[in-house]
Every structure is written in C-alpha cells, then in structure tokens.
Amino acid sequence: MLTKIQSIANLGLETVPVTVEVDVAEKGFPGFTIVGLPSKAVGEARERVKTALVNSGFPFPNKKITVNLAPADLPKDGAAYDLPMAVGVLVAGGLVEIKNTDLTKCWFYGELSLDGSLRPTRGILLLALFAQKRRGSLILVPAESAQEAKVVPGIKVIPVERMTELMVHLTQVKPITPLLHTPIETSLEQVQPEFDLRDIAGQEQAKRALIIAAAGGHNLLMWGPPGTGKTMLARALPGILPPLTPQEALEVTRVYSIAGLLTAGEAVVQKRPFRSPHHGVSAAGLIGGGTNPLPGEVSLAHLGVLFLDEMPEFPRSVLEALRQPMEDGVIEIVRVSGHVKYPASFTLLAAINPCPCGYLGHPRRPCTCTDKMIAKYRHRISGPILDRIDLTVQVAAVEVEKLAVNNEPETGNRVNSQEAKVMVMKAREIQTKRFKGLKIYTNSQMHNREVKQLAELTPEAENLLKMAVEKYDFSARSYFRLIKVARTIADLTAVKEILPQHMAEALQYKQIA
C-alpha cells in the first residue's frame, strides 16, 4: 500500500514542502530503500526508524519498503524525516488505523531516537510559519522543540514525546493536547540588561558614544589599551537598544531556530542578540557556510550587536566578508547545493588596541612598539570597512585616583541603561517619522542624497564643518559621516536643525588618523 506523508525542507530561511511517499509492497525481497537525493543523515534514517519502531513495540513489516522524498531532485538533509518515514511505514504497512485525522493537513517533522522518543529538531518555527499559510494545518513535532511553534497563530501544534504516544493520538484512543497559542508580546516582557551603564566606572565619553550609536544605528569603533572596559561597554550596548518588536523577535527567532540555537523550552528570542566571535573565526563561520549553509555570526547578530574584539587580529579576508552585510543587511551564501539568503542587519562594534603591544598612551606602562608597527597594525582594517564605521571613541586607561571626584551633582554623565534606553527610543521615534515612506529607519542608513535633503545644517554649523574639513583634511565620506552623527546628536535633544554644538560634538568621534 502507498501512503503520502507531508513534511518540509528548510533551504536557508525558505521552506518548501516535501512529500514523503512510503510504499510497502507485498511482492519482492524484503528491504528498505530511500530515494530522492537523501544525504548520509537521511539515508541512516533506515536504521533509526526500524529500531525505534521495534523498540516502541510495533512489528516492523518484513516486506519491500520504498521511500521517496519528493520533489526527487531537491537534496534532502538532516534527521527530521525520521518521523514522517516512521509514520508512513506504520500507515502503509497497515499497522495502525488512523481515525478522525486528515493526513493531508498534517505536517510531520522530527528526529527519532532508537528508543522511540523524539529528539529536539532545528527549524520548527519555520515549519510553523509555513503551515500557517495553509488553512487548518496541524503540525506534529518533537515536544522539546514545539515551544517555538506556539507563538504562531492559526495552527495546531501537537507536541510529541514518543512514537507510542503519537500512535494512540492518531488512532484517537488518547489524543495529545495541542499547545496553547501564546502571542509573542507576552513573552517579550522587560528583559534586564546584562551590564548596566552605571556599573562602568569613568569612560564618560565612551558611554555617550554608545548612546549615540544606539540612537542612530551607527557602527562604533572603540580604541584603547587592554583592560579599560571595552568589552564591558560592548556588552552594555544591547541593553540600551530599543526592545525587540514582536515582528523583530520573530525574525531573530527564525534564524536561531534554523541554527538550532534555541534552548529547550525557549519560545522566542527575547533579547537583542549579542555575538562576539573570536578572531580565529573563519570566513564561513562569520558569514555562514556548510554544504547546506547555516547562518553565521553576522546572521546570528541580526537586529542586535556584532562585537569584534581586537579587530586587526581578524584575518583580512574574514573582515572583507563583512562588506556585503554591512551594506545591504543581508548575506547571500553560494554553495553547490544552491544559494541561500540570511538576514544580517546588525550594529558593528569593533574594539582595537592603540598599538600591537596595547600600551601606547598608557599613563603607567611603556609602549614598546615602533611607529612602523603601529601604522601597520592600524592599516590592517581596510578603508571600505572603516568607511562604514561612523563613530570612533577612545577608551583610555582609567586612573583610579581621578575617579574619586565622582560625588558630583547630576550632570548626566552617569546615566543608567534604563534612562539611556528611553533617550534612544525617543531619538528613534523622531527618525521613524523623518524617514516615513523611505526604506530606511535610522540616520546611519542615510545615503548622501538623503543627508542633503533630510539633515539640515544651520549656516553656523556648516561653517564649523567646513573649518574642520580644512583643518583635518576630511574626505567626502567623512564629511557625510559627520553630518549623520550630528543629526543623531540633534535627535537625542529633539532639535530640528543641526546646531553648531551638535556638529562640534560629532567632531569628537572622528576617525583616528
């Protein structure tokens, strides 16, 4: 008898239906064949399905079994076809009788363990979003991964613990209770930041730069000797970015679902991601890769922060790979099996030492580098990457005795993350209004044309900028970068035009020579 079970294949973030056709023939030598471009993992499903069924107490049909994964020309990968195959064998072999269930509305997806239980499987959220587009869908997935599907409205999610449980459900002897739909909003309650700005001693200007970066979506470069708090500052950034909107949370969760990085029972990613790859990372690790490409660090940092500590230590080829995502907010990965697209819109936070030994300009420790070594070190980051970094700020070594004067009146230098977040959100609101109808959301995304139209300078501010261009020999790119930053600074104080003081402050964050 022939049975068709529905499942899916995830190609990057794109989901396509896959029909698992199982035929249990009365004639022919007993055997179990899988066709339809199965990968090694899919081929091995034969042993898992057989053992899992036997260990669950089902008789395994001693007949010729043929499984076809259609469309037959699409390569299939992963262990998630275990479940649809097992169900197909049982139905086609006449071992169970399904009642009150329309198999054409059911989607099966999940990996089997040899004892007949189901193992957590990647990409369940994508299945749920796919099933949502077809009315009255039912998805049957491993219980441990089912949580991520419950945020999708309009479908029924059946969490399955073991094969035996699934069979009593399908025969309607003892149905499994579907998961309750929980809207994303409810799981997005106030998330405490990991590091509060207030806990970082000194570094007033660096903190200010973080707020500007968060408000305008600008990329930020921090430079300073080791141990001055660059990493702490970086970790504080997600906490002052506006909270994820439900739409954004779903987008982030999709990436984490396909990467298999959601912890068991986690429904949605609640915090803005913070990724900090080590400088030993390969280009594939950073932008994504593999035969069936999985998302890399840039995609895992989508809508969050990508922190590159000691940026010049990253191989140049790896850094160059950042150019496309920094420009377009997406990354395209091309492999033999086809090409996939992952979102990769992140705020880049880079940290560099002032020189190879790290102690240039340190108040106590001598620097042992020569001018040439320093120049070479700084040149390791290519111009095109630096061009996309709007803000540069120094994180100097803190002299403890100078911190003691901090019994000051409130000057706004010691903001906490909550206050900073409010400032950032107000500035973002202004930007949303400004860019209505355009496809940009923050000042950092403005192109030169928009800068000319939407970032108006007072004549005094323009004069100031011209003076600076002459004195510091700025390129045209730096010129526009400064205006963008000044625009964000003005937005932070809710001022319509860019005033001289905004431009003057923006000059503080110009690139180091």
Next chain:
Amino acid sequence: MEYKRLDKWRERAELKGLLDLAQKPEELYYRGRWRKTLFDHGVAIVGSRRMSQYGRRVIELIVPKLALEGKTIISGFMYGVDQYAHRVALASGGKTIAVLGWGIKERLEASDEQLARDIIKAGGSVLSEWEEQRAMLWTFPLRNRIVTALSKEVIVVEAALKSGSLITAAWAEKLGRKLWAVPGPINSQVSQGTNQLIATGQAEMWLDHSYQPQLSQTKDPLILKVREEAMTASELARVLKQPVAEVGAQLSLLALKGEVVEREGKYYAS
C-alpha cells in the same frame, strides 16, 4: 633616486665643521640640490627611536620655533624622534638635513622614501658618507658624529641610558658644540639619559623660557585645566563636573581654533 658625490668637500667653507673630526669622512654623497646656505646654522635634534607622547609634544614645541628662526634641523632619519623632527620641520616650512646611517644607494621603504623626497622638495638634503653600505650596528654611531659636526647646537629630546643619543651627546662635548637636553619625567625610561646629562652638567637644560610669556590670559576653565595636565575628554568632564557631550563640543571648537591640541585621545594646551 638620483644621488651625487660631492667633489672635494674638504675645500668647502660650509662644511668646515666636519674638519673638527679626527676621523673625517672619506667621501660625501647627497641627494637634492646642494645649497651652501643650508649649513649656515644647523641644529641637531636627536632622541630615542621609542618616542613617547611627551617627546612628540616637545618636538612640536621646539622645532617650529627653530624653523621660524631660519635654522636648519639636522637629524639621523631614523624612525622615532629623528623622523618626527624632520616631519615637523617640513610641516612648519623649515629646511632639514637627514644624515643616513647607511649608504646613499640603499633602497628605502616606501614611507621613508616619501619623507626623503619631501625633504629634498623643501630645499633640504639627504646625506651619507657611504655609497654602498648596509645599515649595521656600527654605522649609526658614525653617522652621529656627522650629525654633530654639521651642527652648531645639539638638542637631545629623549634618550634612554646607554642609547645612541648619548653617543651623539658625547660627540658634541668632544667637538665643542653647544649641548642641550630636554628634561623629562623621572619615571620615564626615555628621559633617564637626558636627565642624567643635565644632572652631570654635561648638557644645559632646555626650558624654553621664551614660550611661557606667550600664554594668553584666558579664563576658559577647559584651557586652564589642560595647561595643568593633559587629559582626555572623559577626565575633563569629570573634574569640571559638566556633561561629556558639552565638554566634547567645546574641545572640538578649541581644537579647531588651535587653542588645544589632541594627541591619541588626550588634550594638550597648544
């Protein structure tokens, strides 16, 4: 990379300083156009290859003034103090002579070559006593004797103990050139040599008195603070108890007007 051999240098009046040397150079090779006046009043600026921020500021204070007085800055073309002295001399419109510690025919690194060309373009000169000679440990002290002999005065900006700059200082003593040393922080390695020169009386202390009265009568608390001590924007915001955004904006304006100077994140009074 065109160079020439100087004919009969011993007969040239402008080079009579070199005759003071017991071990005179056999030949002299040079790049650029030979200008007699270049040697009228040479001041040697020497110092450590490992220049500190302090050394950098010292050069920025001393060299432009010497250049303005029409003096020629002579130095050894090594990275660190030497090259920075050349660069500042060029930037302030002065003339400078680079004495190489290797043969004139040796190829220079791209950035060094650029500096050499700039020196020549500004009417200065690049000199060596060798035509073909790789840089060796022994070539540098020999170069120092020419740097000293060509100069009327020698200013040691920064020098560690047992450094090449102290060899230059010893040459200056031997040849009877006026020797200055710039005092530095006593905890800085690259100032130990200069401080020692002062302590032993070998060198006169360079205090740059003419600089003090030029200070404008300002009431700007920011300028007053950075005159006391160089500070970062964050530190200034902290001691002045003002928002860092405002302090930053003011510093940018003062820097544009040239009233403060920013180096590696710290602000100095100009």
